[in-house]
Amino acid sequence: MIWHNIKSKSFLSAYVLVVLMLVVAVVTDQKDILFPEIAGMAMGVMVFPVPHWIKKPVHLWLSPTLAAFMGTSLNALSLTPLLKIWLGFVIIVILMHIFRVNFGPTIPAGLLPIFLGLHDYVFAITTAIFTFVIMLAAFKARNPEKLSNGPATFRKKIDTVIISMVLCLWIWLAFATGIEVLVVPPVFALIFEIFHSEKFTWKLIPARLAVLTITAILSVGVYHMLDESIIWVGIINVLITLLLCNLFKAPVPVAFGVSLMPLIYPAWGSWWFPLGVLITTGVLMCISAAYRQFRN
Incomplete structure (x- = not known):
């Protein structure tokens, strides 16, 4: 199965796009280009x-493009980082609800420039470029004949309000305790989506938790082993994540984002990062499963 995925044209295309992002960041000496x-x-x-x-x-x-530009713009305000992140998160969630967007990665696209304190628009511009390519791939991959023609279901407002409060409290906890590794943007995207899923149950947690945690452990290990080489660390970590997704039979796209996080921020390159991923993912997934059980 793993070899079949590696040989597939779809994986090679996605892999080339990721490697291109890594190469451009190194050639231009702009780490701000990296969006895990x-x-x-x-x-x-x-x-x-x-x-x-x-x-x-x-x-x-x-x-994600608009979220990245908005997040960068908020850094011009005279507010504390926590207030900026809260404000950015609330704006993103409101706009996602107004425009009926079900795309979780919009959240990290808006939060990362605030968390990293970016004031130029390199991150936002390159995010626009790379997500445009992904959009074209999605147009090619989708099959209009299989799309539902009935009224589209959308997440319930009460669910959105509750998970937004939970994530805001979690971000506050990270800032209040000074434990930066509890801020894991890709995991926030995953939790936002699964919280609204009607079929998320307790039995789905172990495999996903294992994939994300082991990915974080091995990613940090490779990061230190290869002397923080952006290109090689990225190349190897993406392959490791693919292997783990197949091994645990749990395709978790955000795990690939987690695998690249050690490249962009010191705390995420430390050995505390896997613990942060374990705690953040475990606690928030359990909250999601418990809430879904209660609602059902």
Whole structure:
């Protein structure tokens, strides 16, 4: 199965896009170009297709692009980083609801420039470029004949309000305790989506938790082993993540984003990062499963 995925044209296309992002960041000496969720988005469209992502390809480009520009713009405000992140998160969620966007990676696209304190628009511009390519891939991958013609179901407002409060409290906890590794943007995207899923149950947690945690452990290990080489660390970590997704039979696109996070921020390159991923993913997934059990 793993060899079949590696040889597939879809994986090679997604892999080339990720490697291109890494190469451009090194050649231009601009780490701000690195957006880990590009890897997750590419895999979630080309390798492990997420149906509701592919259904509206334009959202794959516009949503994260606008969020990235908005997040960068908020850094001009005279507010604390926590207030900026809260404000950015609330704006993103409101706009996602107004425009009926079901694309979780929109959230990390808006939060990362705030968390990293980016003031130029390099991150936003390159996000626009790479997500445009992913949008084209989604147009090619989707099959209009299989799309539902009935009224589209959309997440309930009460669910959105509750998970938004939970994530805001989690971000506050990270800032209040000074434990930066609890801020894991790709995981936030995953939790936002599964919280609204009608079929998320307890038995789905172990495999996903294992994939994300082991990915974080091995990614940090490779990061230190290869002396922080952006290109080689990215190349190897994406392959490791693909192997883990197949091994645990749990295709989790955001795991590819987690695998690249050690490259962009010191705390995420430390050995505390896997613990942060384990705690963040485990606690928030359990909250999601418990809430879904209560609602059902």
